[in-house]
Amino acid sequence: MRALRRTATVLAALALPFTALSAGAGTAQAASMPQGEFQWAGDSGDGWDDRAVWYNPTVYGDTIDVTASADRSSLRVVITRPGDSWTMDLAAPAGQPLAPGTYADAVKTPETAGTVLDRPSMFVNGYHGGCATLTGRFTVKELVFGEGSAVRKVDLSYQQDCDDRGLLTGYLMASDVTPPKPVVLGVTVNGSGKLSATGGATVSGTLTCTKPVKVAIGGSASQEQPKFVQGSLGAEVDCVPGRTLTWQAPVTVHTPETDTPFVKSEPLKVLGHASATDPDTAQYVSVSADRWVKLR
Known part of the structure; x- marks a missing residue:
């Protein structure tokens, strides 16, 4: 040697x-x-x-x-x-x-x-x-x-x-020479939703992620009626990587008056988003999905 x-x-x-x-x-x-x-x-x-x-x-x-x-x-x-x-x-x-x-x-x-x-x-x-x-x-x-x-x-x-x-x-x-990659979220909004008896609505969609994380689903939904009617939606999902999960969230009307209902005759404009805090990097991650939803 x-x-x-x-x-x-x-x-x-x-x-x-x-x-x-x-x-x-x-x-x-x-x-x-x-x-x-x-x-x-x-x-x-x-x-x-x-x-x-x-x-x-x-x-x-x-x-x-x-x-x-x-x-x-x-x-x-x-x-x-x-x-x-x-x-x-x-x-x-x-x-x-x-x-x-x-x-x-x-x-x-x-x-x-x-x-x-x-x-x-x-x-x-x-x-x-x-x-x-x-x-x-x-x-x-x-x-x-x-x-x-x-x-x-x-x-x-x-x-x-x-x-x-x-x-x-x-x-x-x-x-820790290779920083962990931030979580990647994917969210969709389904094209159909359900009108409730009280004039609210329920919308749904799918969710994916690249690591286990609790995801908040949020956003707004509105209709252009004789009066502009808008509501907010929200739900939480424990996301599992490798799976496509289904989420469902109620929409509560809050403008112009809480008793103004949504109607079936007009599509609902949904501006949705999914957000989470990455468990490894503490980074806030958000992704959006917008869609016109027909109520049934």
Whole structure:
């Protein structure tokens, strides 16, 4: 195994705002991180520039983005700093989700997108480029997936031996590096509604969402009669992702007088909306659906 030669000059030039790197590559211990830390070290003179550490976020503008494939079998990591960038691709053998454990005898990530192998694959690459073939191994200590392709937490170390470069070792520790996607709502209003005996109405529609959330259905309904008649509607639905739910809401007349009824002879103009507060981001989300509704 090639010896790793690390230069103090590079470390001093980086002047990163944290300490606690241990002597053994891939086993460093870091201070508490708000988001992430990426480190690599290679042989002197092989183009890897010996050693560097990224920390996210810092005054240098570092970013560490980690996303998973749809089947959670691989990770794509992009590490950037103004004027510099690295990428890391790690994948489990075909048909296996990536999980904590050691993946030995890894080969280079296939260049053709969508190609899967029956053995682990990896490629850690900087802007210097180059690495025709490689052998390597990586150990996933912790991996927590989020919604979709999001990765909530990852802790791993790696070792990569290119055929035309020196040994490269390092680690990645990151948490909440892929912000959760906001909930997406979908709402429709049915084209027919029901006139009540008291002159009010009931309207209905469908609702969809991308994550479990309590959704408020609201809006207004009006008719252009000899008098302008308007009412408000409201309901709450516990939305379930992957399902199209039916909502139903009463419309209470409130203008011009509460005793002015809706009539069947004229369509009801419904201005509806669905809204919710995202449980992950606390973001308020709203979507509207307007329709002329015939009362029966």
